[in-house]
Amino acid sequence: MTASTPAPTPIALITGASRGLGRNAALHAARAGIDVIVTYRSQAAEAQAVVAEIEALGRRALALPLDVAHSGGFAAFAAQVQDALRQHWQRERFDFLVNNAGIGIHTPFMETTEAQFDELVAIHLKGVFFLTQKLLPLMNDGGRILNVSSGLARFALPGYAAYAAMKGAVEVLTRYLAKELGARGIAVNVVAPGAIETDFGGGTVRDNAQVNAFIAAQTALGRAGQPDDIGGVIAALLAPGTGWINAQRIEASGGMFL
Numbered sequence: 495m496t497a498s499t500p501a502p503t504p505i506a507l508i509t510g511a512s513r514g515l516g517r518n519a520a521l522h523a524a525r526a527g528i529d530v531i532v533t534y535r536s537q538a539a540e541a542q543a544v545v546a547e548i549e550a551l552g553r554r555a556l557a558l559p560l561d562v563a564h565s566g567g568f569a570a571f572a573a574q575v576q577d578a579l580r581q582h583w584q585r586e587r588f589d590f591l592v593n594n595a596g597i598g599i600h601t602p603f604m605e606t607t608e609a610q611f612d613e614l615v616a617i618h619l620k621g622v623f624f625l626t627q628k629l630l631p632l633m634n635d636g637g638r639i640l641n642v643s644s645g646l647a648r649f650a651l652p653g654y655a656a657y658a659a660m661k662g663a664v665e666v667l668t669r670y671l672a673k674e675l676g677a678r679g680i681a682v683n684v685v686a687p688g689a690i691e692t693d694f695g696g697g698t699v700r701d702n703a704q705v706n707a708f709i710a711a712q713t714a715l716g717r718a719g720q721p722d723d724i725g726g727v728i729a730a731l732l733a734p735g736t737g738w739i740n741a742q743r744i745e746a747s748g749g750m751f752l
Contacts, residue, residue: 510595512541518725562621618660672741688747714749
């Protein structure tokens with residue numbers, strides 16, 4: 495590459511980006527000049543709407559189906575990503591992986607079933623572990639990986655023992671990935687949102703006024719979070735000037751439970 499040749503547009507793959515925080519992160523990334531591959535589990539129309547919004551911002555985008563709960567499909571998904579890169583970008587590699595897809599289960603410890611626990615493991619831990627493993631050969635050296643955790647890995651609220659345990663495991667995994675991928679120049683970090691007004695977990699934070707008021711009262715900035723509060727953080731951690739941040743847990747909670 496000569497001094498006059500512009501650097502290629504970076505490409506991010508964001509899981510679970512048809513709605514909620516993933517959608518918001520995809521749009522923020524596009525505004526920051528990043529092309530995006532969005533994944534969705536079942537909401538193809540919503541995913542295509544996100545693609546259209548990204549393209550309206552002047553960036554390229556593509557939606558691919560992915561169920562992060564089924565690691566047996568990850569090799570085929572990686573092959574789809576490889577084909578998409580070649581066909582839509584004439585490239586062999588992408589730059590950023592954001593492991594965002596997830597579900598929320600709110601159940602007291604004594605009532606949590608093995609089926610619920612296993613589902614959380616499959617999506618939030620096994621899925622992140624093996625999807626990252628399958629996609630790393632398609633990532634450029636010098637790229638970034640962001641794993642989405644939760645403020646619940648720091649503070650404890652009844653009913654989230656299983657969910658928070660998975661997120662705690664992902665935070666440990668993040669440090670190990672940063673150590674092992676350092677030779678490739680790939681930085682790996684965690685973004686840990688606080689309570690955000692989305693449809694996650696049935697939309698409780700957004701729709702339940704009592705819960706929303708409780709969160710606002712426990713947050714230094716005096717309100718529950720908005721999707722833009724997280725999408726902006728994710729885009730910032732993919733920006734050129736933040737590449738030296740590595741193996742860190744960045745909590746974006748407005749100062750919950752200080």
